[in-house]
Amino acid sequence: MIKKLIVAVIFLTAVMNIRANGSSLFPEIPGWKMQEEKRVYNSGDLWELINGAADIFLSYYFQDLHIAEYIQKDLIIRVELYRHNSPANTYGIYTAERMPDYPQVTVGTQGYKSQGVLNFMAGNYYVKIMSAGVTEVDENTIALLAGKVDAKLAQPAGLPEETKLFPVEGKVFLSDNYIAQNFLGYSFFREAYSVRYGEQGEIQLFIIRLTPDEIQKMLDQYFGMVKADKVKQRDGYYAVDDMFNGMVFLLQKGNSLVGVLNTGNEEIALGLMHEVAGRLP
Amino acid sequence: MIGLIKSKTMRRKTYLNRRGFLKSSVIGAAGAFISTSAIARQPKDDAVIIKRRLGKTDIELPVVSFGVMRSDNAALVKSAYQMGMVHFDTAHGYQEGRNETMLGELFKSVPRGSVVIATKVYPDDIDRRTGEMGPGATKESILTRFDLSLQRLQMKYVDIVYFHGVSNRNVALAPQMLEAFDELKKKGKARYVGMSTHNNESDVIQAAIDSNFYDVVLTAINFKQSHADKIKEKIALAAEKGIGIVAMKTMAGGFMDKERQHPVDCKAALKWVLQDTNIHTSIPGIVAYDQLMQNFSVMENLELTEEEKAHLEEAKLEAGLYCDGCKECLGQCRKHLPVNELMRAYMYTYGYRQYEDAGSVLADLGIAGNPCGDCDECTVNCQKGFHVASRIADVSRLSAVPRDLLV
Numbered sequence: 030m031i032k033k034l035i036v037a038v039i040f041l042t043a044v045m046n047i048r049a050n051g052s053s054l055f056p057e058i059p060g061w062k063m064q065e066e067k068r069v070y071n072s073g074d075l076w077e078l079i080n081g082a083a084d085i086f087l088s089y090y091f092q093d094l095h096i097a098e099y100i101q102k103d104l105i106i107r108v109e110l111y112r113h114n115s116p117a118n119t120y121g122i123y124t125a126e127r128m129p130d131y132p133q134v135t136v137g138t139q140g141y142k143s144q145g146v147l148n149f150m151a152g153n154y155y156v157k158i159m160s161a162g163v164t165e166v167d168e169n170t171i172a173l174l175a176g177k178v179d180a181k182l183a184q185p186a187g188l189p190e191e192t193k194l195f196p197v198e199g200k201v202f203l204s205d206n207y208i209a210q211n212f213l214g215y216s217f218f219r220e221a222y223s224v225r226y227g228e229q230g231e232i233q234l235f236i237i238r239l240t241p242d243e244i245q246k247m248l249d250q251y252f253g254m255v256k257a258d259k260v261k262q263r264d265g266y267y268a269v270d271d272m273f274n275g276m277v278f279l280l281q282k283g284n285s286l287v288g289v290l291n292t293g294n295e296e297i298a299l300g301l302m303h304e305v306a307g308r309l310p
Numbered sequence: 311m312i313g314l315i316k317s318k319t320m321r322r323k324t325y326l327n328r329r330g331f332l333k334s335s336v337i338g339a340a341g342a343f344i345s346t347s348a349i350a351r352q353p354k355d356d357a358v359i360i361k362r363r364l365g366k367t368d369i370e371l372p373v374v375s376f377g378v379m380r381s382d383n384a385a386l387v388k389s390a391y392q393m394g395m396v397h398f399d400t401a402h403g404y405q406e407g408r409n410e411t412m413l414g415e416l417f418k419s420v421p422r423g424s425v426v427i428a429t430k431v432y433p434d435d436i437d438r439r440t441g442e443m444g445p446g447a448t449k450e451s452i453l454t455r456f457d458l459s460l461q462r463l464q465m466k467y468v469d470i471v472y473f474h475g476v477s478n479r480n481v482a483l484a485p486q487m488l489e490a491f492d493e494l495k496k497k498g499k500a501r502y503v504g505m506s507t508h509n510n511e512s513d514v515i516q517a518a519i520d521s522n523f524y525d526v527v528l529t530a531i532n533f534k535q536s537h538a539d540k541i542k543e544k545i546a547l548a549a550e551k552g553i554g555i556v557a558m559k560t561m562a563g564g565f566m567d568k569e570r571q572h573p574v575d576c577k578a579a580l581k582w583v584l585q586d587t588n589i590h591t592s593i594p595g596i597v598a599y600d601q602l603m604q605n606f607s608v609m610e611n612l613e614l615t616e617e618e619k620a621h622l623e624e625a626k627l628e629a630g631l632y633c634d635g636c637k638e639c640l641g642q643c644r645k646h647l648p649v650n651e652l653m654r655a656y657m658y659t660y661g662y663r664q665y666e667d668a669g670s671v672l673a674d675l676g677i678a679g680n681p682c683g684d685c686d687e688c689t690v691n692c693q694k695g696f697h698v699a700s701r702i703a704d705v706s707r708l709s710a711v712p713r714d715l716l717v
Contacts, residue, residue: 067674068439069667074654077635078438080475080508081558082404084379084595125382126406148406163435163446206382211597214386273389273599 054095054110056181058174061099061106070094088210089122090114092153098161099174105162106174110182111155117189117220121207123150129203136175138186147171152184191222191236196304201230212237213274213290217250226301227292234301237286244286248279266302268295282306359394359609362590365554367502367525369426369469371397373584373612374605377558377593381405381412388416390602391425399528399556399593401430401474402459414464427463428528428556430474430506431455433487441477441509443484452490460499470526471500477509482517482524492523502526508559510637512537515544519551530559531589533582533622536693537636542586549588557583557592562625574625576601578618580608632657639698642690647681649690649698656705665708665716672709680706 055065071093076083078094092112099106113119123139126148131141137156140149145160147168158175160166192205204225212218212235223235237244251269252260259270266280271290278289278298287305289298360373375397376390387398398417400409410429417425433455435446456471471494476482482505494500504526507514511529518524527548531541545555560583561576576594583592596602614622633653643649651671658668680703682688688699708716 067670069670071664071667073657076508076559076563079403080506081377081379081401081595085405088380088597125380126408128406128408161435163444208382211383214383214389214597214599214602216598216600274385 055097056177061101066096089118107161109157124206194308195224199226201225232292366552371591375591377595397426399428410462418464426469428470430472432474449486449490470502472504472506476505479517511541512544526554528556532562534562575621638693656701669716
């Protein structure tokens with residue numbers, strides 16, 4: 030009997046952790062019946078719900094997805110809470126899906142809406158709210174619900190600090206993003222914040238902030254890949270003739286790597302890089 | 311008759327071949343600047359690229375195409391095109407439409423006939439978990455979504471439009487869906503119509519065969535699936551009927567483990583799929599240039615090396631530890647237990663250590679204690695050979711633990 034008890038205790042100890050807050054992530058809304066889905070999707074089975082669209086979520090370290098529906102007669106609103114492992118990665122997936130020409134909304138850190146849909150990011154959560162029934166729910170109701178979901182999640186507000194390093198002048202509206210993996214198509218480039226400039230948004234300015242050793246390793250891999258004769262060291266920066274990405278200008282400062290591509294104008298590139306470098310601590 | 315067609319040139323002569331591409335200096339809006347140093351890393355320019363005809367369609371494709379799931383590197387897609395990839399696959403829902411928008415911007419300046427574009431749409435009011443349609447899943451909802459896709463793609467037509475994510479026969483053959491896709495074809499907005507499936511694939515492919523309507527099937531197929539043989543049987547039947555077969559999920563998720571620490575040998579996995587000549591092309595997702603180069607090498611040689619064979623064997627064994635959701639067990643239990651769901655809970659518990667998720671599954675199913683405890687003989691014949699009764703007995707112990715204590 031005692032042996033059985035010990036086995037049971039070991040088993041329970043192995044599977045249990047005390048969860049500080051076991052309450053729902055979804056707010057109750059007067060007049061609406063909230064039905065929370067018991068199934069929670071994770072990185073192993075997100076594709077079962079959203080098919081091939083899951084790939085990009087996984088590249089931003091998707092953790093889990095909680096879903097609920099709010100029902101009032103023939104009206105249904107579906108709320109999906111995609112949780113990522115950090116606000117940076119939430120920002121990454123949100124900006125990967127954000128349509129710059131859709132109307133912006135002030136909920137969470139940032140959001141936008143289109144017909145019957147409101148998406149926003151808040152801390153570790155990328156929230157998608159949509160009218161899901163045959164009769165479309167009006168946008169005010171969706172906006173109201175979005176505010177309550179945001180309040181319930183109580184996530185820290187604000188874009189990643191790195192986004193503040195970019196010059197405002199000439200910046201293309203909502204062109205900022207974050208690429209967690211395979212930046213510029215190279216597996217060794219990662220965690221890059223970027224913004225576009227220029228009339229056509231053709232110039233891309235980016236910054237990667239890691240440790241100085243990691244930055245150096247990244248550069249070594251890059252220079253090894255493009256071959257030494259394609260890397261020109263200038264006064265405090267590099268000009269790289271990249272076979273795939275064109276001329277890439279790079280400036281290293283401490284734990285940061287600043288870069289510009291898609292402009293053959295070295296003066297412009299240098300100006301942008303120095304502006305960012307000047308804002309670095 | 312499915313022919314294996316080999317060609318010495320990838321792209322029509324009017325467009326850049328790989329050598330021409332590599333020698334060119336600037337490739338337009340994406341800004342890729344190509345130096346001759348890249349040539350050394352390319353497959354030999356006179357290499358024979360394996361191409362196959364897509365069923366009865368007039369489309370002939372290299373065996374590897376491009377699954378475009380991300381829009382953050384247009385230069386990569388453009389490079390693939392310039393090097394000779396022809397077929398690019400997107401979907402209405404990828405990145406809330408940004409994926410289609412990126413392809414539209416990228417390809418608006420190239421001759422339309424030089425690319426084969428596929429997109430996928432699904433109707434309103436379809437339960438994405440079960441695949442079942444509600445009353446709002448109308449013909450009009452397909453037509454409206456598809457028109458938006460065309461607008462984003464900046465094209466008058468797509469080469470293939472897929473009914474996205476079909477998981478059962480009834481949905482595949484739903485009259486309003488067939489009407490909608492038929493109308494797209496008749497109006498010249500889609501050259502061919504297909505279905506995509508990654509769940510219950512065998513039944514869906516059979517429905518495509520029976521429909522006499524679908525031109526193409528895009529199916530999940532990979533070495534890890536326990537029901538791969540069954541899918542391949544149906545693929546053979548469909549190919550014989552002239553249905554084009556496109557393979558997806560060929561990399562089996564890309565990793566052996568949920569923590570994504572043990573990568574699958576993607577080259578081996580892709581070769582394994584393409585050795586079946588009934589599969590005409592594949593659409594692996596490509597996010598980096600090394601993957602692109604690797605895929606080009608697969609186009610030229612599908613033979614598995616001894617090392618690749620060994621990797622696949624090992625990976626298969628590892629995959630064999632857990633349920634891959636083939637659902638062949640459904641209906642076999644005399645107590646009508648949802649065995650596949652219980653195997654999923656087992657995988658969460660013993661594979662991923664995700665006790666909360668496992669607890670949720672059990673609670674959802676109303677499991678309290680061992681549901682197999684009073685059954686003396688198990689009638690379930692698992693495709694993977696699991697002794698399901700003992701697995702259920704093991705995992706059902708979690709039902710005794712309050713859910714709010716599980717994390």
